[in-house]
Amino acid sequence: MSTKESEYKDLFLIEAKDNIEQLNNLFVRLEKNHNDDRAINEIFRITHTLKGNSMGMGFDSISELSHLMEDVMLAIQQKKIELDQDLFQLIFRANDKLGALILALETGKRVSYLGIKTSLSLFLEKSAKTESTTVAEQKLPHDQASLDEVSVEAHEENEETDINLSDVIQIPLKKMDELMSEMGQIVIERDRLIALSQNKLLPSEELETLKRLTSDLQYSIMNVRMVKVGFLFNKFHRVVRDAANVEGKNVNLELKGTEVEIDRNILKIITDSLVHLIRNAVGHGIEKSEDRLKIGKQETGLITLNAQYSKDRVVISVSDDGHGMNVEKLREKIVKKELVSKDIANRLKESEVIQYIFHAGFSNAEQITTISGRGVGMDVVKRAVESVGGQVRVKTELSKGSTISMELPASLALKGTLMVALGEFEYAIGLSFSEAVVKVRKEDLTKLGHTLIADFKRAAITAVFLADLFDADRLDDLKQRGSLQKSFNTITKDQIFDMVVVNYGDRKTGIIVDRVIQQKEMIEKPLEKPLNNIKLISGTSIMGSGKVCPIIDIGFVIELIYDHLRQYEEVIG
Secondary structure, three states, X not given: OOHHHHHHHHHHHHHHHHHXXXXXXXXXXXXXXXXXXXXXXXXXXXXXXXXXXXXXXOOHHHHHHHHHHHHHHHHHHOOOOOOOHHHHHHHHHHHHHHHHHHHHHHHOOOOOOHHHHHHHHHHHHHHHHHOOOOHHHHOOOHHHOOOOOOOHHHHOXXXXXXXXXXXXXXXXXXXXXXXXXXXXXXXXXXXXXXHHHHHOOOOHHHHHHHHHHHHHHHHHHHHHOEEEOHHHHOOHHHHHHHHHHHHOOOEEEEEEXXXXXXXHHHHHHHHHHHHHHHHHHHHHHOOOHHHHHHOOOOXXXXXXXXXXXXXXXXXXXXXXXXXXXOHHHHHHHHHHOOOOOHHHHHHOXXXXXXXHHHOOOOOOOOOOOOOOOOOOOHHHHHHHHHHOOOEEEEEEEOOOEEEEEEEEEOOOOOEEEEEEEEOOEEEEEEHHHEEEEEEEOHHHXXXXXXXXXXXXXXXXXXXXXXXXXHHOOOHHHHHOOOOOOHHHHHOOOOOOEEEEEEEEOOEEEEEEEOEEEEEEEEOOEOOOOOHHHOOOEEEEEEOOOOOEEEEEOHHHHHHHHHHHHHHOOOOOO
């Protein structure tokens, strides 16, 4: 295949994949409203265009199948076929097969389409007999068809087509990642020069232009990686339709905030999580129509997929107007599964009980179905979100519904952090987890059982010296009695420390360090093997001085502390 042919093939694939996505959404729309003439006309237009494009490229299988789908839509336009569930099952099968044929152009996989082709042909033939005529007699050639019933494109099929050069350049994501990595190295080198100039007492203005230009370039590259969340959201109409079909429920999907932009890498990482949350909302959250009517709700359930900005982060949430989570039943279940003792469970706040839905193997479904109650999923969602420095939050109200929100960084390129000092070493704490920085002395801390307690805004929160976490040779050492009180036992009354109050999973904890240095944006690098086994560290960044700065994994730290508390049956707050 020549370079030019390869380029045309790539352009065809881009448009064809978009066509399949549009068809899925339009078929779902038409299934809900059989009289939606705009959807019918748009489906006809897309299938006609796809047929023409694939025919021009010599992709006969795609051309033949899209031609049959076009014939079906023409018969629907002309009111010669009645829409029913059997026809929709056939149409969705045909569209899935059409999508598989398109993907096969990339993978080389052999896809058989003769079965669905025969089914469509027989359906048209049967419909034609019902009308006491043949399909050939029913259907006029495209250039003779009425423009009121058929797309204008059909009439202009044989006319010369203008070819316009697209303003969009398709860049492989791998190349963008490489470019961002190189940009990171430039920023590190810039910071090194700035630090060097300060040590030699050179005027900092000499490097201001370099600092401004590199910052502008860095943000420009970050913006190229940003995509609108609607790019992913629009795919979920079919996911909801299929899940509702399996569960025998009536469910609508509402999309909000589709114009919000986020790093494409983040969107890719959370895609499977969103699929699980949507399917879980259908199978586990939304009630059946008869149950909804009994309690005065609309017959059709509603799932809302929403995105919005929150400071420098993006919050993507999945809400349903179903029956919500029964916290007391959850409390009973975590005791039954022996995750905590009954005494601790009774003292847990509602928000703490709900966090157990993210425990591996935990499920709140009463019955196992094909899409819910199998004890997998929510822990995977939590891990995926945390892998990009995000958090998952849950709000639920019995009989009203639930909302699961994923708070995500808008970009993976830069991470806002608080630089802290511990002895002669520097560490970073994610700014997204940080709520406040307060000064503390020994008298501000209290021993309670096997942990420390500090006062924050008139509420008791757990506190831990970062030094105690790093002094342990093994994580098991931190399970020993008094392991989180060692520094407290050795410090003097006149010593002053900085305490960074962090919030993770609605649990506030004070991380005590020698001092907070500054707020700084960093380019985080993941730990390579075998260092990736160091659980307290999520990644590293290189400073202008050339030193490596570890970034604290706040999620792991707080889980570690609360595991320690549960071990000794201590609950704070």
